[in-house]
Amino acid sequence: MLPQTIPTLEGRRVTLRPFRESDAPLVQSVADDPLIPLITTVPTSGSLEDALAYIDRQHERLVSGAGYSFAIANAETDEVVGQIGLWLAAIKHGRASTGYWVAPQHRRRGYVSDALRTLSDWAIDHDQVQRLELYVEPWNEGSWRAAERCGFQREGLLRSWQPVCEERKDMYMYSRLRKH
Template structure:
């Protein structure tokens, strides 16, 4: 049975935890990012009200059956630096997906890779999860390296896979299978 409460997961420099209202400054800080609001539900306004509404939506993901939305927090300070999710759209077939972002001020510190490792190790320990997928734009070499380092295998290129802003974008698909990685 999938957990009905948000777990707290740790790996190296990160803790994955539920979002808190105190994480609103992180959400506000990425509102103007050229990519994050295009591929997530992060608001572009940058207002406190909209940031808090984003956090409320993250809390609802689990109760609505959509998945688990974690704040990526620095293990030493508990300050939120990003977001990662385990999405359950195809859980009835044993398939899940993940995606993440890290705020620009915190990139290059190993947070994304540690968060991906924590999430994927936990997800693939659940009886219901046989496969975990990650879609990455081909230019995003850092995410490609993080995926491989966390035991994901590159499966191929999905042409014109996703609408991002005004255009269709290709995505590389990576997967990790229960019992591997």
Template sequence: MLPQKVPTVESGRVRLRPWRLDDVGVVQSVADDPLIPLITSVPASGTLADAEAFVRRQQGRLDRGVGYAFAIALRETDEAVGHIGLWTQHLNEGRATTGYWMAPSHRGSGLLTEALGVLKDWAMAHEEIARLDLFVEPWNEGSWRAAETCGFVREGLLRSWQRVGDEPKDMFAYAITR
């Protein structure tokens, strides 16, 4: 049974844990990223108030029935370097979805792949989840390579699947099943 609180899950170099207000620095560090604010709820302003509001939204996701929002933290220092979620709106159908972002200073380090593997293993250990979905833009090779490394299978291309900014974008559909 899925927990009623966002847990802390660790492996190797990463720790997935609940968001804390002292994590605002990583939110501010991605506010000027050309894509993260377009496809997530990260504020483009970069202000402290808006970054704190982002963290508070993540802290309330489970209570609102949306799912589990985790800060991706370095296990050694507990510094937040990214975000990963397990979204459970379709749990009654045995499905969940994941999505993530990583601070630019930690991209290409393998931390995202490790965090995705930790989330996948934790999610699939719960009998309520028979399928875990992931959607990635075709150009985002780092993201889809991480998914494939973690055992996700590309099932196809969904044309104009998700609006990014003002434009519908194609997405690769990935999934892992029991």
């Protein structure tokens, strides 16, 4: 069974762990990223107060049944570099989904590839998760490359799937299955 508390998961170069208040500066640092605040609840103000409220919300995700929100931390230094979630809205149908971000100053070092592999190996090890889904905009090569590296397969293009910044966007649907 999926656990009642957020576990700590050890990857090769990352540790996935609950957020801490001391991670707030990283959240503040992505306030002006062109994409992260649009697709997450990261606040655009950059204030410490709002960053701490964001961290509180990450802890609430499991309490409310929404899913697990992990901080992605460097495995050696424990410095936080981003966030990855396992979302459970469709878990009664055996489906979960994932999404993630890494702060610009930490990109292209393999953090998301390792975080996604660690999270998906762990999730799919549970009977409840028969199918793990990921939605990626076609231009977002860094994201879909990480997905493919972690065994996700592209299933097709979902046209006009969801609004991002008031404009409906197409999304590639990727998935990884428990049983192949």
